[in-house]
Amino acid sequence: MKVALLLGIATLSLGAASPAPRKVDLLIRGGTIYTGSAEPFVGDVAITGDRIVSVSRHADVVAARTIDAKGMIVAPGFIDPHTHMGGELTSDDAAKRLVPAFLLQGVTTAFIGNDGGGTPDVAKVLGSAAPKPVGINYAAYVGFGAVREKVVGEADRVPSDAELAQMKTLVAKAMCEGALGLSTGLFYAPQSFAKTGEVVALAREAGLRGGVYDSHIRDESSYTVGLAAAIDEAIAIGKRGELPAHISHIKALGVDVQGQAPAIIAKIEAARRVGQNVTADQYPWSASGTSLVASLMPLWAQDGGRTALLKRFDNPALARNLRSGINENLRKRGGADKLLIVEGKYLNRTLADVAKEVGQDPVNAAITVIRIADPGVVSFNQSEADIAKFMQQPWVMTGSDASGGHPRIYGSFARKYAKYTRAERVITVRQFIERSSALTADTFGLSGRGHLRAGAFADVVVFDPATYAARATYERPTLAAQGVRTVVVNGVVAVDSGALTGKAGGRALPHKPTAGTCR
Template sequence: MKIALLLGTAALSLGAAAPLPPQKVDLLIRGGTIYTGSDAPFVGDVAVKGDRIVSVGAHARVLAARVIDAKGMIVAPGFIDPHTHMGDDLASADPRKRLIPAFLMQGVTTAFIGNDGGGSPDLAKVLGSAATRPVGINYAAWVGFGAVRERVVGEDARDPTPAELERMKGLVAGAMCQGALGLSTGLFYAPQSFAKTEEVIALAREAGRRGGSYDSHIRDESSYTVGLAAAIDEAIRIGREGGLPAHISHIKALGVDVQGQAPAIIAKIDAARARGEKVTANQYPWSASGTSLVASLVPLWAQDGGRPALLKRFDDPSLARKLHDGMVENLRKRGGAGKLLIVEGQYRNRYLDAVAKEMKLDPVEAAIAVIRIGDPGTVSFNQSEADIAAFMKQPWVMTGSDASGGHPRVYGSFARKYDKYVKTDHVITLRQFIERSSALTADTFGLEGRGHLRAGAFADVVVFDPRTYASRATYEQPALLAAGVRTVLVNGVLAVDKGAMTGKAAGRALAHKPAPGTCN
């Protein structure tokens, strides 16, 4: 009897019975050109129920509560930004800021925070914030070497004592067990720059043994201290000896002394990868970098002890010549006063050469006068398009923004990369852009269920118009929303609908899972 029933069931499955009724879903994105994150593009449908994708295919047989016509549009996984400075906005008391419209209107649905060594070791608090202050995008967080070092050692240029080093290691271990992605550093910046490589390795091991990664704004992207090549070597060494993947943030050749070195740097990283070492990078698609006026121009020795000590050095006649000469040299490396744009404070949107002319001072004296008032953000035009293109072509380089105030990269990095480097300059293909803006990042950092359009994945989806998707932000007007995004889903919720923000905050804090048995 059982055999007959099985045979009957088999016959029915081969077409003897009427087809099953269509599956009920919440949303169907119909007829777009789908890039899944890992497959060649095809025209088809994406069906969503709750916070998950239930089907991706040529012809979805579903009954949808809402159908979005995506004919002529690109449908892709929500983009993931591995390097941002959006932590304050994500924790803001202002619910509008927490939506992160600058990202959603580009199709960015997940961001990493705590980069450049700034991530708080209190990861439970950072990740727990989303429970009481809903956010518009998903986010994951690094524990920052700088935050840890300042908490234990302070801002002085010295090594930690053995006891202090143990305390720092404990803070990193604790943060990993609370969900940190790994350890981030900003070794270019004081006081992190005062640390020796061995100190960083000791902390990186704590992240590595718990399954984390090492993310670094390297010690020198130019010729300030050790030089670009040696800084890359150091990052690779930290990953190797720390026992964890190494990730180089906003990879570049910054300044006149190192422009043209991209091929040599690429060769170094390719050699490490050929040895089996896990080394990746992210990059923002702009020829101008962004930092502060102090970080741009003031020698590291003068930053020992923080801002109070720096201001005293400005007043010390015995240091005047040494300080002036050091700042002159750093200004030269960045291309001169006509390449340095101040983007905050009373001199906002003024180039340093114009400020100096107004003050009737030389550019360095003018910079010191500005720094006495504060330390404004700056944008400096210091990279060559040839280097940008060379890095962008590498399969291990993902899209990032380094989103920080006063720079158009906050509002336009992903859109600009498509518009300029895919559509106009043909540096990379559309498929490469999408996969290196989503799947590569998710897979590299272990974001389960993110970065791909597939059944069972979280429904983070962007639909954009390939004819109009572009950045509108400029260096003079950096806060203009991007154009061309039609629909954005975050965990299955419409965050952007018909090209406009819906105001819905469906983002989640993404805690990294530590390696089993390492947090007992």
């Protein structure tokens, strides 16, 4: 009887054998996982095709390939909401389209068309990724500047009713082609010539189709309306246009407004408390990047574009006002030694250095340089206290404002981690990761991205918490970041053991317009 019972139990045990482990393509094993929405834990991420199939403390799977992530941080691929990388992503050069500077920081998605520069032909931009594969994912804005120049040109004037209607049509078309929203650069001529109501009219077209309003605000300093009023305008455009408002690279720029971060934060918090969706991004550098004309030339002198500006240089009747305006803008920027020229004939020299070299005062030296071209400049104009205060806000996400001549292309995410998270502890590791991934994905509706969870797209970064850091500097801005071990983009291993694989796993990410708003 006992023998029979034991045989029966043995037979039952054999019949109830565990199913075979699931087969997966890739297993990232034993790293400290930050999912984007939970406390970290040591575990495994399993991937098949372009999707994550499990995130757990131990994945019972058989993997075609296993990556040992012991001692590493495993996080959602980082998302950069403000870049100027459209030229790279649509380039005929396959190596440029990989965007190695981003991949080697763990950035797997970027937005383009910021500051009002995005073309009205969004279908062409988003369609480029099919014939010309890209290394990272990207979404695109339609730019107010591009739309206004197409219809109105570069003049300082109000559009006619017919022109405004044409601009609204262009924005609506771009939204229906997959634009993320409307971007503006109201600091820059000719966008700066637009009144608030004109911007609201176009923003409303984006809002009707589920888009967002993204703005380089009219004044980050004391050039025209002032920082506080410019923030008020951005909030008002979002409210009147009935769409979320996002403030690009939030900062207090220049000697007149340094220290105003708490007051600016209070304005945004007040809007958020009454239910308005207002967010911002920030790059972790004390120097901004722009052009010498944008930094120093009075707006009235930019009316009509470069040709008109150069003629004004030779008009004796304007000389006094022009010099006065340039001199005042130099003061706001902290002086000629705070402007580092990063391209052209005077590469890596401050405006003060150029003035000594050409034997002129800084105002005339600036005019001399601009007669040749309008070079990019790095402008040292922010306080560390303001940077930290903005960074600590839960609605401020990581961005790079990636543009040529500035180390922020190659080092923004890595610098934020190494300097402000690990060394200075301005924010925690979890805050850094979530504000570099999940917050951005959730704010802009990037479904299936920004989180490590089953069913999400397999965008993953694995980095060494002890060595992940920027190497790029203001003098050597193109040094790649260090410390990233593995990057996966839509299931494709793009960085392996710290080196680029040359595989292009990125995709264009068209925004889906609100149902019934496009024909």
